[in-house]
Amino acid sequence: METLTEEILTTVIKKRPAISHKGSFGRTVLIGGNTQYGGAIIMSAESCLKSGAGLVTVITAKENHAPLHARLPEVMVLDWHDQAAITASICNADVVLIGPGLGLTNHSLILLKLVLDLQEKQWLVIDGSAISLFAQEKLTLSHPHKTVFTPHQMEWQRLSGIPIVEQNELANRAFQKKLAASIVVKSHRTEIYTNKNIYRCPLGNSAMATGGTGDTLAGMIAGFLAQFPRKDATICAAVYLHSYIGDLLATENYVVLPTTISAALPHYMCYFSN
């Protein structure tokens, strides 16, 4: 297992080419946010946008459109019952994130299956309740090499069947091999299992232990994948930067609200870009 260092940031976050346009930095589609957990997908959109994704579309329950636009007019929205528009949007995407605040209803499952069916060129990030649904319904991936799961330890237990107390490098690795997707196992020391290697993020703190931290990380991973070459280092850089900013903010804040991490992204990504 390789411990990540600050070097991962300068490796991944490159100065943008002088000649570019918004399409150069990827089309990202985020799916989630039912009427109870609408804030989750808003937080994912916030971090995705502020990490530099060129075009961000959110597919969510109608009730979440107004608060999303009040915070983030830069983001586009689709009603999550408008299947034709959703399909077009996914087909056109470079990266799809599904799960934050998605819930566990039949409609959630329909959306997850649609995303899995449509995956071709798109990178796919599966988070939150989408992980639970994936496990429960024993779904399968057609493009595991372009898929990232971002479970916390309980969701990882559901997905892998490995009880939290038995989650260790060996056991996790074995199940990751079976899935063939990348896995970000979130905990106070997040680990990343890819097809090539295993990484450990040495940063992070307990001020970040609050609702929405995971949604924010998922949005960052999607945003990074939309802009940077889609390989292991990109996922690692998103995880590292999320904790790096969280650690800085925790020196002055008893609780680090996820949206304050997102607000700091443009600055720290500039600082580490080269």
Add this chain to the structure above:
Amino acid sequence: METLTEEILTTVIKKRPAISHKGSFGRTVLIGGNTQYGGAIIMSAESCLKSGAGLVTVITAKENHAPLHARLPEVMVLDWHDQAAITASICNADVVLIGPGLGLTNHSLILLKLVLDLQEKQWLVIDGSAISLFAQEKLTLSHPHKTVFTPHQMEWQRLSGIPIVEQNELANRAFQKKLAASIVVKSHRTEIYTNKNIYRCPLGNSAMATGGTGDTLAGMIAGFLAQFPRKDATICAAVYLHSYIGDLLATENYVVLPTTISAALPHYMCYFSN
């Protein structure tokens, strides 16, 4: 009567354990906000979240969901007519706050009775119109030792029957003994009556005399109870910090808006943690 000092903050606000997750800092459920007083429950949620509660759910009228999420995507919401979801949410909670902007309708009463019926392991904070309803309907507590009332002087009159001019330590103490719950009697010098002792907060100022200050304090008490050992000191620390920040802000502001107190919470809680 013991006068609180800054020491109460360092006694209660502890550095978080390195290994923790959002569940470690409590599940808090806040109930209130009709169509007229929706802002009250938004302000409670704001202070509860920013005081570090791990997971915050607001149960309120549908009209308040969008403005709540526009300000606080970190918070989850439930329609206050969805009784099944409400029951599940309360049963799963560590702390329940009911009252800010709740109103005095029959539906308000149904919700209050539901909360009282379901109280078992949960700490309960009863504020605002829930206090008036509790008094008017002569309701009773099954777990007074895990209940806090946060009346201002007129609400305390309604609850205790003691006219404002006759509210003094002796009279208040007598009625508190009868209730066996903790009482935070809010005034320009707030007093806290618990089963063990009586405390007086020496701080606070008239710039804080504006709508929402009490809702913000109630949210802080709930947030503190969700995180720290649930005893008298925790309630006292929330009261003290609320006035402490209010006094600091009043040196530069003619009126201290409650949301500015909430905004300062992560910083001052960090400063006093040890």
Add this chain to the structure above:
Amino acid sequence: METLTEEILTTVIKKRPAISHKGSFGRTVLIGGNTQYGGAIIMSAESCLKSGAGLVTVITAKENHAPLHARLPEVMVLDWHDQAAITASICNADVVLIGPGLGLTNHSLILLKLVLDLQEKQWLVIDGSAISLFAQEKLTLSHPHKTVFTPHQMEWQRLSGIPIVEQNELANRAFQKKLAASIVVKSHRTEIYTNKNIYRCPLGNSAMATGGTGDTLAGMIAGFLAQFPRKDATICAAVYLHSYIGDLLATENYVVLPTTISAALPHYMCYFSN
């Protein structure tokens, strides 16, 4: 005509009494905001609240409730079609402001007549379209000595019949005497005609010439009347401070958005209080 100086601020803005509560600083009811001009009443509420009014209720079209609460959870709201609640709210008020974004429909007129009918102890501020309606319908005041009109020059023409080019001290004074109410004639050098005297504000600038500046002033006048002894000086102080802050902000801003004036109120009121 007396030219106002900074002294008017220290005369009016007094340190608050140590023992007080939110009721001590007045109940203010603001009525306006149809579906097209909803922002107007939001801006009035923002300045009223931030000038220190203790309790602020906004009566407006349903569509404006969510954006109002997203900005100002401290404010209470009522649907402007709920006549029973409106009546109770007005009867309980210390100050009523009607007009910002009210529109000129039959419903606007019904609300204006209701306010005029209910005026007893309340101070009344009549602004914007309420002035046009008042003129057009030839309405009358029952308590002119507790009423303030805040017309811009065109609205003053409608109310007084004096064409803008003929609006001078003598002509304005004559019509003010007839009305027996106070008049704030807004222009680049606003003049205040009261029953006792005439005042001229020497401040203000063209960066403030943008939509919403008048709504913000009207909210400040209501907020000041709610807190300070209700006489001429109080109205003058609100006018002076509005322009004073506008002049300060204009040294660094090509346009001074009204909401930036409101944001600065708690600070400058603190600075001038004594």
Add this chain to the structure above:
Amino acid sequence: METLTEEILTTVIKKRPAISHKGSFGRTVLIGGNTQYGGAIIMSAESCLKSGAGLVTVITAKENHAPLHARLPEVMVLDWHDQAAITASICNADVVLIGPGLGLTNHSLILLKLVLDLQEKQWLVIDGSAISLFAQEKLTLSHPHKTVFTPHQMEWQRLSGIPIVEQNELANRAFQKKLAASIVVKSHRTEIYTNKNIYRCPLGNSAMATGGTGDTLAGMIAGFLAQFPRKDATICAAVYLHSYIGDLLATENYVVLPTTISAALPHYMCYFSN
């Protein structure tokens, strides 16, 4: 082709006359924002308002009213299905912008045709999907000398028929002459083709390559035309300042969110005014 310099800003942005009112700085009407792209018209309104336009009205889908007012109470709104009000609003306008987030439906087309039919004294800015519709439906202008198109390169291809790779000064100029309107061809080095001259903006950077940058520029152009003499220099100044602020912000931000450009407008317009 003339390369713009900072001088264009001091040439155009003049200190405001001391005696003025909100009407002195123009009535601007912005039309766009369907349910999917509502954020686009919000961003245009934000830049238009903050560039100093005196009165700004947005005509958009009902769903966008609440988030617009939550961000910008200074702006007025109309439902884009209320044709009578829309017509009155356009007839009364000094500048009309149509296109940001407008979409390509039949209703979008109806609105565009209405705007074209009603154009008389108004300056007209045609952006985004309105350009695509204009091209597709082979519409014509009755007042090309008071019209500005603001296409990105792909929209310019649709309008002019010139493929992106063949878009050069000569070809662009030829088609602009045919249209007789001003054209702002947006790219990493935006060019402006007017009836008199061709200008090139030497500023701009790839941190601005994100959704909403164009909507923000379109709102600025409308805001500038509302205030300053409506000629070539005014359009050029808006383009230059947009990139100037973008370049400054990019020194500290990996991505420059369009709303951060708008937030900086009052300050930089003040700095360059003389």
